[in-house]
Amino acid sequence: MLDEGRSDAEILDFIEQSHYVSKEKALLGIDIAKRERDLLRDIHYEGGYSLYIGIPFCPTTCLYCSFTSYPIAAFRRQVDAYVDAVIKEMDYVAENFRDKVLDTVYIGGGTPTTLEPEQLDRLITALKSKFDFSTVKEFTVEAGRADSITREKLEVLYRHQVSRISVNPQTMKQETLDIIGRKASVEQVLTAYQLAREVGFDNINMDLILGLPGELEADVQRTIERIVELAPDSLTVHSLAIKRASRLNQWIQENSVSMLHNTDETMKIAAAGAEKLGMKPYYLYRQKNMSGNFENTGYARPGKYGLYNILIMEEKQTIMALGAGSITKRVFLDGRIERCDNVKDVGLYIEKIDEMIERKKELFAE
Secondary structure, eight states: OOTTTTOOOHHHHHHHHHHOOOOOHHHHHHHHHHHHHHHHHTTTTTEEEEEEEEEEEESOOTTTSSOOOOOHHHHHHGHHHHHHHHHHHHHHHHTTTTSSEEEEEEEEEEEEOOOOOOOOHHHHHHHHHSSSSGGGGEEEEEEEEEGGOHHHHHHHHHHTTTEEEOOBOOOSSSHHHHHHTOOOHHHHHHHHHHHHHHHOOOOOEEEEESBBBOOHHHHHHHHHHHHHHHOOOOEEEEOEEEETSSSSHHHHHHGGGBBBBOOHHHHHHHHHHHTTTTTTTEEEEEEBBBBOOOEEEEOOOOOOOOOOHHHHHTTOOEEEEESOEEEEEEEETTTOOEEEEEOOOOHHHHTHHHHHHHHHHHHHHH
């Protein structure tokens, strides 16, 4: 509607009347849409693409998680073979997309920093040798779990000119971290963040989850106060989503859903903290079964917005996804989207890498 030249008042009326959205959330949506449109102005929709690389290993699996992730301790012997398979997928994309512009690169997971420094170095060295990074506007590695972060790994990322990383506490309440099985302690989060600053990173994101088991407004307030003291460059505020594939479902049956407490007040506390840090909301999305029926909102300081985050949600650009459990999305000019998913099992991914490359070839043959 913005592209059609409609006024804010017209758009607000349409969203309120047709979709029954509150005025507050409708205004937030309009504000974010304008910011996204400006941020994506130079993205190559027709002749470009973004690249996602999934590393499906974690130190442990958190209670709420439904992503493709495997405990690194049990899969350590397969990691090198996994990196080999990802590099083989890279070869296909680099060869077949050499006439396309690469706009953003995102290495996620799982937890990419479960890889050893030399494995990270091998992966990113291959990546940068095969693709033209002169056009890349953003190169993100989701370090994520503080218990996987070391100075050596951060130095590898910095040396390869990774422009944006995440150090994700989810909460600063130790008792909650223990309940959700997130072994990284609050102290480890503080240490990892400080290490990242010392190494030289000037674009650090932190993720929080509201509605975690047993947390009340006072807990969220204390978490936000500590985040404000650290002063990250962006903040992603998630409302807890109860995924069928997560262990959280069983936990709820044993402990009652009333232990999950997300309210308008907790959302306002997080928004106020972001505002205190000079951040603006720049992307927003919803998932099924979210605690309190709220949404996820990304906040960032000017110049520190996560472009890939917008692209993956708005589905305006083709995203080539490599690695076990990843999903490639081909976006056609008419808005049609075709997906091609890789198998989730690490062993099968390594074994069937040639088959998955062939499926991608079929997707892009048209």
